[in-house]
Amino acid sequence: MTASLAESPIAALKIACSSCNLRELCLPVGFSKPLLERLDTLVATHRSVRRGETLFRSGDRFEAVYAVRAGFFKTRVSPHGGRDHVTGFQMAGELLGMDGISTDRHTCDAVALEDSQVCLIPYAELERLSREFPELQHQFHKILSREIVCDRVMMFLLGGMRAEERLAAFLLDMTQRLEERGFSPTSLLLRMTREEIGDYLGLKLETVSRCFSKLHDDGVLRVRQRHVQVLDRSALAQLVNEAG
Amino acid sequence: MTASLAESPIAALKIACSSCNLRELCLPVGFSKPLLERLDTLVATHRSVRRGETLFRSGDRFEAVYAVRAGFFKTRVSPHGGRDHVTGFQMAGELLGMDGISTDRHTCDAVALEDSQVCLIPYAELERLSREFPELQHQFHKILSREIVCDRVMMFLLGGMRAEERLAAFLLDMTQRLEERGFSPTSLLLRMTREEIGDYLGLKLETVSRCFSKLHDDGVLRVRQRHVQVLDRSALAQLVNEAG
């Protein structure tokens, strides 16, 4: 099964936005038929990225944004000499690379945390098409704006919450996004290491591990390495809310 | 609406983007004459906001973005019951309110920290005009993208830096933005309290105060209440860089 997927060239599968099962999560939410057809011709290129490889790197020329078709990514900045900071995790149906618009160059690395496929959306053509279709224009603006709002939530988390509350918020966010994609919101398989979670939440890996153990002991989670079962979702929510 | 226009002496001044001294910092960077003229008709309304008053509040319907014409703002989220989190400070030439695009409602409060004036840019018309002018479209996208990049820098700061390093980064950012506006980069008058700086940097006001004292004692700053003189800018930069 994995063999047939890996061997078949993605492009040959003729993935089209109009028939993609992610279209109601991704860029084309609620688009009309004519626009969907135009989008199909725009989003013609696809790329496979193996686990551990980068989709783009900080400093690369910005030419396209990417939609995650399958798999899982992290974005990170690596201040030379310093430890990484993970700016986000992206799963199927989410867009990547919009940070590059401002300077025409990417400002972070995008790394696949498992074998993944992305759809390439040429940026110049996206701007051109969105001048023609107000619905596309507005949707793209909404996605950019949502990115800003999510970053603000993250800033609040980093600035105001304690370790256990941060981890609770992280887990709630992950389960919610998984649920939107039709997966169980109570059972998740983490694709990232404790260190990557720490680099995302502004914590050391030991602290992340300790918090997992604490939530396990408190009966909120069942943790076995990267398998996490959420036993008491309301307890997580309470941790996050009490933080305010 | 006509009442507020009448009350506002600003509107009577017939401020136009095409003749605004901030046009090379604000939205219309490098715009052509025809576009500037169209923008003049779009940005027809202006508002005065007195110190302490809000320009918009979380939950308000999103109808326009605002350009700071004069004065100084903070944006904040106030989780009910919890302490404020300041998401940013905005000075002349900067845009406010783009967080509202994603949900059609503002997600934060914008509060004037001194008597201020803003230009109102109706959002629907901005979208319409940017379908006509690719340069406007691209510039708006760049502004949104820059917002994302700045937020990422802030996340790195909150997640990875210690108190003194955060304050150094904050001061460097402020002086740089002041310099771009033609002010001295070594002498600044803070418009916000220690508590507001703390709510922005994820620190308590006492810690902010202590860090100011420390930098003062180290000969990096001269601090007298809200008057700050930067004596050794490279020392600030070094603090920030060593943090990586």
Next chain:
DNA sequence: CGTTTGCTTGACAGCATTCAACGTTGGTGG
């Protein structure tokens, strides 16, 4: 001139980091 608000400083407590040791897992090659 008194009140309010904001700022500074000290002592102490608490939480996260640091340093270190050990356990687990999965892959590789003998």
Next chain:
DNA sequence: CCACCAACGTTGAATGCTGTCAAGCAAACG
């Protein structure tokens, strides 16, 4: 099949930074 290694994860003890609580001071305002 097993041994071994490397990467990842867990846990303990000690340190250190920031928060908390409290007191006093300075500046702004009516």
